[in-house]
Amino acid sequence: MGIVKQTANYSIIGESQGIQSVFDIVGKAAGSDSTVMVFGESGTGKELIARALHENSPRRDKPFIAVNCGAIPHELLESELFGYEKGAFTGAATTRIGRVELANEGTIFLDEIGDMPAALQVKLLRVLAEREIDRLGGTKPVQIDVRFITATHRNLEDSIKEGKFREDLYYRLNIIPLVIPPLRDRKGDIPLLARHFLNKCSENQGKESKTINQEAMQKLVDYSWPGNIRELGNFIERMVVLSVGSTITPRDLPEKVRGEVPRESLSKITEPDFEQSPSEMLQNGLQQSFFMGLPEDGINLKSVVEDFERGLILEALEKTNWVKNKAAGLLQLNRTTLVEKLKKMKITR
Ligand SMILES: Nc1ncnc2c1ncn2[C@@H]1O[C@H](COP(=O)(O)OP(=O)(O)O)[C@@H](O)[C@H]1O
Ligand SMILES: [Mg+2]
Structure with a gap:
């Protein structure tokens, strides 16, 4: 199995051609x-x-500092990266070392580099060329010995064409390009990763690991992630956390992964269809549809929870042949609470 590095904290899993080429470059670079x-x-x-x-570098015992350039407000990014001297601006009561300097002798990882504002791109270019930084309000530059790794989810060549990213900086940073393919282009890794996460989660929760049956695994492989x-x-x-039993089957999967119910039916489910009989509603798998999984465009939490509740109530009623005492028992509710819910949810036999 292609594991580059396994530490107490993480391992990198994958044996597809796509990820193996990445490992190959990592090994060389x-x-x-x-x-x-x-x-x-x-x-x-x-x-x-x-x-x-x-x-895997000789810098491994020195700091690895990650900065997400897209998550830090533009006006703060410069002082975050390069630090400032006491008195550099109102409120600068003490000198503060920036992240690049903190990474000295180690590695700095500039994530979402495509989001870096233009003015700062010029400064970074100088840092890369001169190997020194200027703290805000500083009088002389500070020498640094830092390895730079950057990342982006954008097509920076488009950003260059749009005038948003400096071409000279791009060439300076992109000495060794490393392209990680999306998961849908290395489907062979999905079962491996799924089992890895399954073991990891169970370990964290101190439980015995669940298994995924073959049919459910196939659904995971088919999904586009x-x-x-x-x-x-x-x-x-x-x-x-949510699936019942020790084996995960397609029934446990949300509709988007199971890929059986067309997306349009989402709205039908969130707005209960009173034309359907309870057992039809059950067969349509109301509660299963929302067992887990947040669709791309979000959900209406209240109505989803209501649907989930409705599904379980209907199931309890069906199981007990609509004997409300018994159904309430299955749900650990008082009979009166159940009756109130049925009235409110307009559930009748
Ligand atoms: N090949 C892999 N094997 C195991 N876990 C992985 C692998 N790739 C990514 N992960 C995990 O997936 C999550 C997202 O990875 P991350 O490096 O933050 O992605 P990105 O920076 O591209 O958004 C993290 O929890 C990471 O540990
Ligand atoms: Mg990231």
């Missing part, structure tokens, strides 16, 4: 100080790969 630019959609493992480069490995990892965690 780690030992050098060359600047690496990691390309890939969100959730493909860009930061993980940057860490692997650092951990727009959020890539991050989405798969979160998804498996939810399954471990």
